[in-house]
Amino acid sequence: MLSQIYQSSLRPLLFALDPELAHSLAIATVKTVGNSPALQSVVSRLLKYENPRLTQTVMGINFPNPIGLAAGFDKNAIAIGGWASFGFGFAEVGSITCHGQSGNPQPRLFRLPQDEAIINRMGFNNIGAEAVAESLRAYTQTHQLIGIPLGINLGKSKITPLAEAKDDYVSSFKLLKDFGAYFVINVSSPNTVGLRDLQAVDTLEEILLTLQAENLEHKPLLVKIAPDLNDQDIQAIVQMCMQNQVAGIIATNTTIARQNLQSPESLISQMGGLSGQPVKKRSLEVIKLIHQISQGKITIIGVGGIASVEDAWAKIMAGASLLQLYTGLVYQGLPIVKNIAAGLVQKLDEFGLEHISEAIGKTWE
Numbered sequence: 001m002l003s004q005i006y007q008s009s010l011r012p013l014l015f016a017l018d019p020e021l022a023h024s025l026a027i028a029t030v031k032t033v034g035n036s037p038a039l040q041s042v043v044s045r046l047l048k049y050e051n052p053r054l055t056q057t058v059m060g061i062n063f064p065n066p067i068g069l070a071a072g073f074d075k076n077a078i079a080i081g082g083w084a085s086f087g088f089g090f091a092e093v094g095s096i097t098c099h100g101q102s103g104n105p106q107p108r109l110f111r112l113p114q115d116e117a118i119i120n121r122m123g124f125n126n127i128g129a130e131a132v133a134e135s136l137r138a139y140t141q142t143h144q145l146i147g148i149p150l151g152i153n154l155g156k157s158k159i160t161p162l163a164e165a166k167d168d169y170v171s172s173f174k175l176l177k178d179f180g181a182y183f184v185i186n187v188s189s190p191n192t193v194g195l196r197d198l199q200a201v202d203t204l205e206e207i208l209l210t211l212q213a214e215n216l217e218h219k220p221l222l223v224k225i226a227p228d229l230n231d232q233d234i235q236a237i238v239q240m241c242m243q244n245q246v247a248g249i250i251a252t253n254t255t256i257a258r259q260n261l262q263s264p265e266s267l268i269s270q271m272g273g274l275s276g277q278p279v280k281k282r283s284l285e286v287i288k289l290i291h292q293i294s295q296g297k298i299t300i301i302g303v304g305g306i307a308s309v310e311d312a313w314a315k316i317m318a319g320a321s322l323l324q325l326y327t328g329l330v331y332q333g334l335p336i337v338k339n340i341a342a343g344l345v346q347k348l349d350e351f352g353l354e355h356i357s358e359a360i361g362k363t364w365e
């Protein structure tokens with residue numbers, strides 16, 4: 001119902017605006033809600049869905065539900081107080097780089113409505129790890145807990161040479177380590193030159209070993225991978241992650257592929273990462289593969305083209321314990337979170353299951 005109102009009334013207004021302006025308005029709204037207990041209570045009543053059948057402890061962290069905000073939406077962690085009211089079970093901020101940077105020149109964000117997709121080449125625009133740490137410190141001193149686990153996604157600064165990538169990630173981690181429930185090493189954005197080369201197993205292992213040496217509190221570390229890796233590369237990454245106490249893998253980031261799209265060539269040919277419906281199939285395959293290779297022993301956060309209960313359920317059945325959304329929020333609006341949460345409980349009933357944890361990787365039993 002609220003989702004229909006969004007699609008018929010609010011979305012046309014937002015889509016008439018420049019995509020970055022629309023995004024800034026969305027972030028400002030969530031931040032405003034997060035700063036006002038009265039608004040939090042109104043929004044929660046409308047959009048929050050709570051059910052013990054969806055709560056889980058994953059990687060030692062308690063999640064009220066499996067639906068999270070994907071990285072890239074709240075890059076500078078400015079709206080963290082609001083995400084719980086909109087029904088999210090966790091929120092991942094970033095990507096944050098060691099050095100603040102403005103990202104690529106605009107335009108760098110494109111909607112592809114005919115494909116329910118987005119192309120972005122933002123290029124890790126963010127205020128940098130020190131400034132985010134400062135703002136998170138100030139936030140935690142003046143506010144109550146945000147109510148849901150906070151993930152912190154780390155990227156590599158543009159000015160840092162690839163050979164020094166590990167120092168960049170470690171410097172950010174040291175500054176931010178007190179504020180995140182889990183940390184993500186993002187080596188899969190297509191918009192920082194050479195970043196995806198860090199997915200090469202030896203290079204990635206070096207970064208992870210350096211981070212683990214600093215990770216004295218044993219916060220869960222996850223790696224976020226691209227859908228464009230081939231199956232052999234994925235196998236090597238999963239095995240290496242398991243050998244290095246990596247808690248989980250986020251599958252997947254955006255794709256550089258451009259297959260079977262309906263949008264005009266002028267949009268399809270934009271450089272950047274494609275997200276939404278076109279990435280859904282490969283993201284699901286990657287999740288299945290990781291689950292199969294790891295025999296269910298590594299946590300998977302499934303992301304890529306989730307826009308319905310069916311999409312969410314498919315990823316859980318494929319082996320994802322947790323899910324994330326970005327493009328689905330743009331096309332369906334924030335009510336999608338509640339719709340999916342309520343829909344997952346219906347799915348549990350349909351399949352005769354008591355708890356969401358029983359559905360994870362079900363297709364592989």
Ligand SMILES: Cc1cc2nc3c(=O)[nH]c(=O)nc-3n(C[C@H](O)[C@H](O)[C@H](O)COP(=O)(O)O)c2cc1C
Nearest residue numbers: 070071072094095120252253275276304305326327
């Ligand atoms: C505009 C935009 C910016 C993004 N920025 C980041 C980012 O900074 N770090 C990251 O790990 N992923 C980033 N992503 C990728 C998303 O987190 C997600 O992995 C991807 O979009 C697939 O999910 P979706 O189809 O639900 O959007 C971004 C995606 C979009 C659309």
